Amino acid sequence: MLAELPVMDGAADDGSRYEPSEMTGVVLAPGLVHLTYETTLGGDRARRSSIWRKRSAGAQWQMYYHQATRIPYEGM
Numbered sequence: 001m002l003a004e005l006p007v008m009d010g011a012a013d014d015g016s017r018y019e020p021s022e023m024t025g026v027v028l029a030p031g032l033v034h035l036t037y038e039t040t041l042g043g044d045r046a047r048r049s050s051i052w053r054k055r056s057a058g059a060q061w062q063m064y065y066h067q068a069t070r071i072p073y074e075g076m
Helices: none
Strands: 019-029 032-041 044-053 062-071
Touching: none
Parallel strands: none
Antiparallel strands: 019 032, 032 044, 044 062
C-alpha cells in the first residue's frame, strides 16, 4: 500500500500527497492480509481498509478490496 499511495489521485510532484498514519496489518490466511490506516490529503482525512492477496510465491501483492470512510472535520 505504501508503494501505491504516491500514484493515487491527489499525488503529484508539485501538489498534495497522501500522508498515511496508524497503519496496521493482520494476516488473515497465507497470502491474505487486511490493512487498516488513515490518510490525510490537503486537510481531508479518511479511515481506510483494504484486503491484499498474493496468489502464489512468485506473484506480487494485489489489492482485492478497498473501502474508505471520510473523517468529519472537528474544527472550532
